[in-house]
Amino acid sequence: MKLTLWTYEGPPHVGAMRVATGMKGLHYVLHAPQGDTYADLLFTMIERRNHRPPVTFTTFQARDLGADTANLFKDSARDAYNRFQPQAMIVGASCTAELIQDDPGGLAEALGLPIPVIPLELPSYQRKENFGADETFFQIVKALAKPMPRTEAITCNILGATALGFRHRDDVAEVTKLLSLMGITVNVAAPMGATPEDIARMGQAHFNVLLYPETGETAARHLERACGQPYTKTVPIGVGATRDFLHEVSALTGISAKVDESGLRLPWWSASVDSTYLTGKRVYIFGDATHVMAAARIAATEIGFEVVGMGCFNREFARPLRAAAKAYGVEPLITDDYLEVEAEIARLQPELILGTQMERHIGKRLGIPCAVISAPVHVQDFPARYSPQMGFEGANVIFDTWIHPLVMGLEEHLLTMFREDFEFHDDAGASHHGGKAVARVEPEEPGVSHPRTPVGYLDQDEGASP
Numbered sequence: 335m336k337l338t339l340w341t342y343e344g345p346p347h348v349g350a351m352r353v354a355t356g357m358k359g360l361h362y363v364l365h366a367p368q369g370d371t372y373a374d375l376l377f378t379m380i381e382r383r384n385h386r387p388p389v390t391f392t393t394f395q396a397r398d399l400g401a402d403t404a405n406l407f408k409d410s411a412r413d414a415y416n417r418f419q420p421q422a423m424i425v426g427a428s429c430t431a432e433l434i435q436d437d438p439g440g441l442a443e444a445l446g447l448p449i450p451v452i453p454l455e456l457p458s459y460q461r462k463e464n465f466g467a468d469e470t471f472f473q474i475v476k477a478l479a480k481p482m483p484r485t486e487a488i489t490c491n492i493l494g495a496t497a498l499g500f501r502h503r504d505d506v507a508e509v510t511k512l513l514s515l516m517g518i519t520v521n522v523a524a525p526m527g528a529t530p531e532d533i534a535r536m537g538q539a540h541f542n543v544l545l546y547p548e549t550g551e552t553a554a555r556h557l558e559r560a561c562g563q564p565y566t567k568t569v570p571i572g573v574g575a576t577r578d579f580l581h582e583v584s585a586l587t588g589i590s591a592k593v594d595e596s597g598l599r600l601p602w603w604s605a606s607v608d609s610t611y612l613t614g615k616r617v618y619i620f621g622d623a624t625h626v627m628a629a630a631r632i633a634a635t636e637i638g639f640e641v642v643g644m645g646c647f648n649r650e651f652a653r654p655l656r657a658a659a660k661a662y663g664v665e666p667l668i669t670d671d672y673l674e675v676e677a678e679i680a681r682l683q684p685e686l687i688l689g690t691q692m693e694r695h696i697g698k699r700l701g702i703p704c705a706v707i708s709a710p711v712h713v714q715d716f717p718a719r720y721s722p723q724m725g726f727e728g729a730n731v732i733f734d735t736w737i738h739p740l741v742m743g744l745e746e747h748l749l750t751m752f753r754e755d756f757e758f759h760d761d762a763g764a765s766h767h768g769g770k771a772v773a774r775v776e777p778e779e780p781g782v783s784h785p786r787t788p789v790g791y792l793d794q795d796e797g798a799s800p
């Protein structure tokens with residue numbers, strides 16, 4: 335047992351739901367107790383989807399346990415097929431259903447449905463959400479994608495984007511744009527946006543672009559073996575990484591990298607004189623390994639921060655993260671316990687935290703500015719506006735997002751200069767953090783009189799007429 339208040343990742347069947355919900359024409363029959371439908375809210379609220387996830391829950395109750403839960407599963411699967419007529423189906427169990435061992439795969443097979451039915455084995459007590467997504471996508475690809483003749487023109491697949499992925503929607507759009515500039519079209523982007531029929535024709539692409547190793551790497555490796563498709567290893571987050579990515583694509587395809595940097599503003603913004611005060615700011619980075627490694631490179635080489643610590647919650651990627659941390663001379667923290675992350679941040683006292691929703695809370699508690707770079711995220715990080723993290727526009731978005739929470743150069747300068755000021759004193763906080771102005775507490779010195787705070791200035795309610 336482990337005492338847990340916050341978890342960075344959900345159980346693995348939430349990962350499977352992210353794959354199913356991202357896809358079209360696929361249905362997921364999930365053996366699960368009544369109440370597990372709460373996961374629907376992640377998609378309808380946080381991602382604001384306008385449809386229910388394509389998931390049928392068996393929702394068994396206590397009284398069903400004395401009867402036949404296996405039949406309940408079979409009926410649900412049959413009904414789901416009749417009602418939704420999907421091109422393919424995935425079946426599996428949630429944590430509780432795993433304990434009653436009804437074998438959804440075997441039961442669904444016995445139904446003899448006229449579509450591919452893919453069973454999922456997701457060990458809920460050992461693994462988590464990202465593993466669930468990665469494994470589900472791999473099983474779907476393994477079952478449906480077969481070797482095929484290549485398309486005449488050079489095409490690629492984009493792998494790893496899922497429902498509920500941090501900025502996946504706009505990253506796919508941005509990377510598609512980068513590739514099309516080189517004359518490369520996207521054969522299939524999966525799982526997000528793809529149907530099972532699309533998965534079946536993945537084999538005709540010349541190579542694969544792996545955007546999110548956490549949710550697509552096993553499928554990428556499988557396609558490399560089964561269809562002879564190489565896949566890209568650089569994740570194009572940041573200016574340097576995007577350029578490296580384009581070189582990698584160019585080496586894989588023999589097409590020279592055509593690059594349009596006319597919209598790229600990060601390098602000049604960060605070179606301009608107003609960014610001088612960013613130099614050497616101490617930054618702590620935590621999240622999923624892919625986003626953390628990308629963020630560290632941007633922080634150190636493109637903005638000029640000092641990376642004082644980094645870590646990730648997904649131990650599957652501990653090894654590359656350790657190697658990356660070495661380059662910055664920091665000891666990495668691999669943990670899914672937010673209390674350890676909080677203790678580390680408190681110890682290091684950075685001036686900026688780049689993290690997840692949890693680190694935002696930690697930052698708030700410790701009074702340290704924070705920007706979000708990785709899932710888990712809340713509704714505000716599924717924005718209406720175009721906000722990729724990848725490619726050149728992603729770099730622009732990143733620059734603005736990270737700099738915003740820092741006290742702007744002038745404000746910081748003034749704060750230090752006017753330490754003694756009744757308004758801009760040390761504890762006043764930054765204006766954009768929404769703190770109400772607090773008058774400085776005057777030190778008590780006998781015989782010395784201090785100028786009084788102007789009457790009625792700070793104790794007036796905002797908006798109240800004078």
Ligand code: SF4
Pocket residue numbers: 345366367369370428429430431
């Ligand atoms: S089955 Fe798993 S996901 Fe569902 S309530 Fe129990 S622990 Fe949570």
